[in-house]
Amino acid sequence: MPSIGKPGSLKLSNRKAILNMLRNSGVLSVAELSQKAKLSKTTILKIFNYYVKEGLVLVAGKGESTDEGGKKPIMYEFNKRGGFVFACHIFPDALYSVITDLDSSILSSRNTAIKENEGLNSVIENIVQSFNSLVNEENIPKNKIIGIAIGAHGITDYNNGVIIHSPHFQSWGENVEFKNILKEKLNSDIPIFIDNQIRFQVFAEKVKGTARDKKNIIVIEGGAGLVAGIIVKDEIKRGAHNLAGEIGHMIINPNSDETCACGVKGCFESMVTTRRLLRIAGESKEKYPDSLIFKNSGRNDISIGDIFRASNQGDGLGKKIMDDAAGWYAIGLSNLVLTYDPDIxxxxxxxxxxxxxxxxxxxxxxxNVSLVHVNMDTRIEYSKFGSEVGAIGAAAYVTSEYFK
Structure with missing residues (x-):
């Protein structure tokens, strides 16, 4: 936060600092914020009046008189609907778009189905349509949209708004200038932020989720692939070449015969992918014909959910498969713990x-992994968010940047 009240401080810095104090404190009077910020009541009142005109601060009625009596103070609060954010998470098979207020609460959402490896132009057009539809639905003037955020999968150059490589959209090619293309199609000067989706997800956990009071956070998304969002000392880590978090391609089993999607053997991702776990289950059917995995399924094909359920029901094969997954996850995550020393x-x-x-x-x-016992207070938790996490994190990131 900018310094307050020191010689040479910019008026804008003071304004933003005061606005952030109000944004994070709820309802306050001029006197309360004057004491908190160590600025004169006259200065605070001028700042409040400025932001009331801008629509970012509301008069919230009158507070209680002090014990000494006197006039009841006028109370002020941050206006969460003083601006809005459009955010879109590009899934492999859908676009999930939202409009949020300045507290990153979803006001309206839209889910648009897309084909596998949908063309670039089609995806851009669908995002533009979702933007216009949601803005019109909420009756929001476009000058009240403070920013647009797009969460993409793959290697993304945040600074330049370029999707370097997208594994789910190979037809796009490399180094797609997504930000510039979208900006041109929207015909707008609204700031646009584009990043790897996992970085928005870890930001969502920090500002709205389980890691709200933490400074060092790692989010792991596993399934068909494996990737991490990393925050160290309150800063999202992207790396010199935008590769920070591509943990799926760390080698954790150099003697493995498992070939990763990248072509290398023994990658973290290849050892814990759902494809491998399902294959192990299928190959074990003859040895474990009575396993709950196959009874849960009721079909010839099984799902990863069948394995999850069987392990929690005490099934021998289900537990064996999940023990294997937990073992490889433990090796990979222990490397991250020793590298980044996260709180959670x-x-x-x-x-x-x-x-x-x-x-x-x-x-x-x-x-049980070597040295990790030193850091026993590192929590490991399941996220409480659903599929909306990326869009919420993207919107929260835009708001955070706006109020810096």
Missing amino acids: IILHGIFIKAGDYFIKRLRERIS
Whole structure:
């Protein structure tokens, strides 16, 4: 936050600092904020009047008189509807778009189905349509939209708004200038932010989720792939080449015959992907014909949910498969713990449905890995968010940048 009340401080810095104090404190009077900020009541009142005109501060009525009596103070509060954010999460098979207020609460949402490897122009057009539809639905003047955020999968250059490589949209090619293309199609000067989706997800956990009071956070999304969002000392880590968090391609089993999607053997992702777990189950059917995995399914094909349920029901094969997954996860996550020393690791993706057995075994395995016992207070939790997490995090990121 900018310094307050020191010689040479910019008026804008003072204004933003006061606005952020009000935004984070609820309802306050001029006297209360004057005492908090160590600025004169006259200065605070001028700042309040400025933001009331801007629509970012509301008069919230009158407070209680002091014990000494006197006039009841006028109370002020931050106007959460003083601005709005449009955010879109590009899933492999859908676009999930939202309009939020300045508290990152979703006001309206839209889910648009897209085809596998949908063309770039089609995706852009659908985002523009979702933007216009949601803005009109909420009757929001476009000059009240403070920013647009797009969460994409793959390697993304945040600073330049370029999607370097998208594994789900190979037809796009490399180094797609997504930000410039979208800006041109929208014909607008609204600021646009584009980043790897997992970075918005870890930001959602920090500002609205389980890690709200934490400074060092890792979010892991596992399933068909594996990626991490990393915050260290309150800063999102992207790396020099936008590769920070591509943990799926760390080698954790150099002797493995498992070939990763990247072509290398023994990658973290290849050892814990749902494809591998399903294959192990299928190959074990002859040895474990009475396993609940196959009874839960009731079909010839099984799902990862069948394995999760069986492990939590005490099934031998289900537990064996999830023990294997927990073991490889423990090796990979232990490397992250020793590298980043996080306060908390939060699991996203399909594994949040794995249940008690998996997370219990994962915690046990990590506690047994060399040196990690030094950091026993590192929590490992399932996310409480659903599929909306990326859009919420993206909107929250835009708001955070706006009020810096």
